Amino acid sequence: MPADIDIERVAHLARIALTDDERALYGEQLAHIIEHAERVQALPTEGVEPTSHPLPMVNAFRPDVVTESLRREDALAGAPDTQNGYYRVPKILDES
Amino acid sequence: MTEWEAVIGIETHVELQTKSKMFCGCLVDSGDEPNTAVCPVCLALPGALPVPNKEAIEGILSIGDALECTLIEDSLFYRKNYFYPDLPKNYQISQYTFPLCLDGRLAVDVDGEPTMVGITRVHMEEDTGKSTHIGESGRIHGADHTLLDFNRAGVPLVEVVSEPDIRSPEQARAYGAELQRVVRALGVSDARLEEGSMRFDVNVSVRPVGSDVLGTRTEVKNVNSLRSMQRAIAYEITRQIEVLENGGSIHLETRHWDESKGATRSGRTKEGSEDYRYFQDPDLLPLHIDEAWRKRVHERRPELPAAKRARYAALGADPRTAELLVDAGDLAALFEAAVSAGAEPRTVGIWLTGEVVAYLRRENVTLDETGLSADSLVELAQMTGAGDLSATAAKEVLNGVLAGEGTPSQVAESRDLLQISDASTIETEVMAVLDQHPDAIEKIRDGDAKPIGFLVGQVMRATGGKADPRMVQDLIRRKTQA
Amino acid sequence: MTDLADLTIAQAGSGLRSGEFTAVDLLAAVERRAAVTEAHLHAYLTLDRSGARTAAEAADAALATGDPRPLLGIPIALKDNMVTRGVETTASSQILAGWKPPYDGTAAIRLKEAGAVIVGKTNLDEFAMGSSTENSAYGPTRNPWNTNTVPGGSSGGSAAAVAVGSALGAFGSDTGGSIRQPASLTGTVGAKPTYGLVSRYGLIAFASSLDQIGPIARTVPDAAALLEAVVGWDPMDATSYNGDLPAIAKSLDTGVAGLRIGVVTELSGEGIDPEVLEATMRIVDQLSNAGADVVEISLPAIEYALSAYYLIAPAECSANLARFDGVRYGLRVDGATTEEMMAKTRAEGFGPEVTRRILLGTYALSAGYYDAFYGQAQRVRTLLRNDFASAYGRVDVLVSPTSPTTAFEVGAKTADPLTMYFADICTIATNLAGDPAISVPIGLDDAGLPIGFQIMAPALGEEVMFRVAAEVERLAAFTERPRLATSKVVAP
Incomplete structure (x- = not known):
């Protein structure tokens, strides 16, 4: 499969603003890497289960116990913008 | 002229009322003060990791079991990737292939007309934070910034996805109401629509009667009550038929219900841009619900509303009374206690759903705050049966008992209501x-x-x-x- | 008299306990070494002088009471992708510049509980993505053996610090070789434990199914001691191992007589520098002479490991790094809307290699490509695990070079990302398998640069892995120190 990468769409999905030059550069580099990565397709894997987890373990749970939360000052301390105990961001276009 | 048929499927989100969140120990019911129930995990600080709450898994399994689903032995958590500022990790931990529960059903009833609604799947996920859009006008549109509170982020959320088996707004409402009853009966959520602990996304499409091809659907959001869901669907069906009959076409889109306008309005177009890039969450181990666990869940299943209604009806309560009793949990408990102590079910049912409900509403009190007990109901029923009280006098005695004036005989005596049957x-x-x-x-x-x-x-x-x-x-x- | 900064952890521990010097003296020696070497190396991003001082004083007080904890008072360094409360943690990224975490990661907590003195936070390739520590937003780290060369990566800062003596031991993280390869390039010992043995809570995630914290030290016993302090089940990490722990340091003196050792065919030929290969084979012969039963083992699927890795790791990282969005912490670049703010913040905050891998991973997971790329890579991973499983049915450990070459020059591999990716061909397979592996220095090449020898073991096989590593260390008798460590530093 030749690497046909819609770099603009990929960058949008990844929320990274790229310049035209960067789009061209990353598009080319990705195509090159993908070409190499496509080698995985050469290996026949019919009937092979994908690896789900490195160790054969299941069911790691925590009990339903309340633990201490962060103090709000600490939670908000590193935030770029806050207001009245809230995190603040610019307006949202794509409200869902 | 074409006759149209609506095809409706409902995705229901239910917040589980566990003590702590889905993947961290922050308090679930944290009140209004923003960002006070947050920690490195639910704020998605660098390096923090999720660990699932066992009680939430028990909760979803009980819902799956109550909806007659197959509880899946080997199940996986996935990451659903999309950027939104109320989603701290910018992916939601959810399930995709291999959810915990598959293939169930829920019987609903509209005016004695029963329908079976298929349940496609029930899966576990986590809630988002809350955003408040602030603008000069205070409206969403034209907002100039947004405030974020992550207290709700990470609250366990169960999604119940129905098959598109629903054909009318009334059926949709009945489905929503019955699902709400089931969830409440299980005690896993208060399932309050106004407060968002139960939320519906409704997929609506129409097609000519007889067609087996599905029409293009719209997803209706923002229905905050059963009534508004019914209205929104009715509106949407009419709108879609009108568009189609005028030669237009329906677009795959999200539409928001505006309660005050009584209309849906177009929201986000769901073009191809939705690519959630699901993959198994490597931070979480596979879930293995073995046979013993599945059995335990099933054995713990409480009597569900439908079964309880049927039992009350079999005891002699009329169907409407049975439904009212089951929906009001405390009345049902009193009903059961009185009937098992020998009171005549039909009369007791009518008293509870008539006179007692009216009293509670009028006096704005809860059942606990009144003087009514199972014993007093039994006594009252005996007095009526023996002809000591007329039907009218019995209601007056009941009011006196509710007001705390004493036992039925004391009230009848003091109010001089005893019949002469000598x-x-x-x-x-x-x-x-x-x-x-x-x-x-x-x-x-x-x-x-x-x-x-x-x-x-x-x-x-x-x-x-x-x-x-x-x-x-x-x-x-x-x-x-x- | 020896400069205290040149002591091993074991030596320092006995000196502290015998009262020869104090933890404060030891810290001072290490900080002096840093003062002299940092201008050349840039191993550290942050030196936490006051925190270290407080910890050293507390250690001295505890030592006075006869407290026997082995790491008590030992100055160590943490890679800057390990979260430390109140101490700036950046993962070498602009996007986290100035971030002071409100919590400690589990490894940091356990090290503090062990009485270790955390000197500071070391440089890395941004978010641990790289093999040379050149991808740091704060400038590269240099190799103390030759400052024109790289120290390897991504844990290059930790490896350089230990090699030069600005820490007696350090921790790094290993996703595709990020502990072992820099250990190899700096003449130190670096171990990647079994996946799940050390909690990842507080390790800023790169690729969650591959990342593992592990030690870098000057000797095998030191590495074992460091590892023992941090292993064990952690309720905060669902993937942490909750069974019996391997007896890591139990058999260090046992030798290799009777052990079966497999030399990996695919990692001992083409693509490996001849000098590296020769040194490796020399050790293999010595192991055989020491009583081990040496056989050649083929792992056919290993040829596909690099390709699978460069699908799985970027896919996981594309989601792991989505949280850096300018909303709750770190960098924000203003925008008219939140969408714009996020996209600009991420464009500005991530360096080119991180951007490349996020884009690659996003692509590999996107609709229509998932099965051909990510799904297939996870199936290849299964085949590789099967290869390892059958190999470990025949031998106790597998061996190979750690890195195909010794340290390369700064800038030599930065132009083409793929060239850099090949630096990990010997190490990546064990990450995919979830197995432990260790690199032990065995000598210098003609240019005077260290060569590392890799020992791989089955999951939870740390005891036999360290047993063989200790023997390799004895056989190699590698005692050289980098020039930078021995030049100007004067003992107190």
């Missing part, structure tokens, strides 16, 4: 009345039954309404026979 006393009164009305006796003997009522009334008046009217009537009939 045969000789009643006979004396009847004879006295008959003596005064020989012409009435004449008419009755001539085959005219009308004066009987008149004579009963006279006896009741003479006894101050305390004579048992049935006994009076019987006696009059007997005495006037030729």
Whole structure:
């Protein structure tokens, strides 16, 4: 499969603003890497289960116990913008 | 002219009322102060990792079991990737292939017309934070910034996805109501629509009757009550039919229900841009729900609303009364206690759903705050059955009991409501009345039954309404026979 | 008299306990070494002088009471992708510049509980993505053996610090070789434990199914001691191992007689520098002479490991790094809308290699490509695990070079990302398998640069892995120190 990468769409999905030059550069580099990565397709894997987890373990749970939360000052301390105990961001276009 | 059929499927989100969040120990029910129930995990600080809450898994399994789903032995958590500022990790931990519960059903009933709605899947995920859009006008549109509170982020959320088996707004409402009852009966969520602990996304499409091809659907959001869901669907069906009949086409889109306008408006277009890039979450181990666990869940299943309604109906309660009782959990408990202590179910049911509900509403009190107990209901039922109280007097006694005036006999005594059911006393009164009305006796003997009522009334008046009217009537009939 | 900064952890521990010097003296020696070497190396991003001082004083007080904890008072360094409360943690990224975490990661907590003195936070390739520590937003780290060369990566800062003596031991993280390869390039010992043995809570995630914290030290016993302090089940990490722990340091003196050792065919030929290969084979012969039963083992699927890795790791990282969005912490670049703010913040905050891998991973997971790329890579991973499983049915450990070459020059591999990716061909397979592996220095090449020898073991096989590593260390008798460590530093 030749690497046909819609770099603009990929960058949008990844929320990274790229310049035209960067789009061209990353598009080319990705195509090159993908070409190499496509080698995985050469290996026949019919009937092979994908690896789900490195160790054969299941069911790691925590009990339903309340633990201490962060103090709000600490939670908000590193935030770029806050207001009245809230995190603040610019307006949202794509409200869902 | 084409006849149209609506095809409706509902995705329901239910917040589980565990003590702590889905993947961290922050408090679930944290009140209004923003960002006070947050920690490195639910704020998605660098390096923090999720660990699932076992109680939430128990909760979703009980829902899956109640909806007759297959509980899946080996299940996985996935990451659903999309950027949104109320989603701290910018991916939601959810399930994709291999959810915990598959393939169930829920019976719903509209005006005695039963329908089976298929349940595609029930899966576990986590809630988002809350955003408040602030603008000069205070409206969403034209907002110039948004405030974020992550107290709700990470609260366990169960998604119940129905098959597109629903055909009318009424059925949709009945489905929503029944699902709400089931969830409440399981005790895993208060399932309050106004507060968002239960939320519906409704997929609506229409197609010509007889067609087996699905029309393009729209997803209706922002329905905050069962009534608004019904209205929104009705609106959307009409709108879609109108568009199609005018030669237009329906677009795959999200539409928001505007309660005040009574209309849906177009939101986000769901073009191809939605690519959630699901993949198994490497931070979480596979879930293995073994046979013993599945069995335990099933054995713990409480009596569900449908079964309870059927049982009450079998006891003699009429269907509407049974439904009302089951929906109001505390009344049902009292009903059960009274009936098992020997009270007559039909009468008790009618008292509870009629007089008692009216009293609670009028006085704005809860059942606990009244003087009503199972014992008093049993006593009241016995007094009525024995003819000591008329139906009207029984209701008055009930009000007195509710108001805390004492046991039914005490209330009946103090309010002087006991019926005269002593045969000789009643006979004396009847004879006295008959003596005064020989012409009435004449008419009755001539085959005219009308004066009987008149004579009963006279006896009741003479006894101050305390004579048992049935006994009076019987006696009059007997005495006037030729 | 020896400069205290040149002591091993074991030596320092006995000196502290015998009262020869104090933890404060030891810290001072290490900080002096840093003062002299940092201008050349840039191993550290942050030196936490006051925190270290407080910890050293507390250690001295505890030592006075006869407290026997082995790491008590030992100055160590943490890679800057390990979260430390109140101490700036950046993962070498602009996007986290100035971030002071409100919590400690589990490894940091356990090290503090062990009485270790955390000197500071070391440089790395941004978010641990790289093999040379050149991808740091704060400038590269240099190799103390030759400052024109790289120290390897991504844990290059930790490896350089230990090699030069500005820490007696350090921790790094290993996703595709990020502990072992820099250990190899700096003449130190670096171990990647079994996946799940050390909690990842507080390790800024790169690729969650591959990342593992592990030690870098000057000797095998030191590495074992460091590892023992941090292993064990952690309720905060669902993937942490909750069974019996391997007896890591139990058999260090046992030798290799009777052990079966497999030399990996695919990692001992083409693509490996001849000098590296020769040194490796020399050790293999010595192991055989020491009583081990040496056989050649083929792992056919290993040829596909690099390709699978460069699908799985970027896919996981594309989601792991989505949280850096300018909303709750770190960098924000203003925008008219939140969408714009996020996209600009991420464009500005991530360096080119991180951007490349996020884009690659996003692509590999996107609709229509998932099965051909990510799904297939996870199936190849299964085949590789099967290869390892059958190999470990025949041998106790597998061996190979750690890195195909010794340290390369700064800038030599930065132009083409793929060239850099090949630096990990010997190490990546064990990450995919979830197995442990260790690199032990065995000598210098003609240019005077260290060569590392890799020992791989089955999951939870740390005991046999360290047993063989200790023997390799004895056989190699590698005692050289980098020039930078021995030049100007004077003992107190």
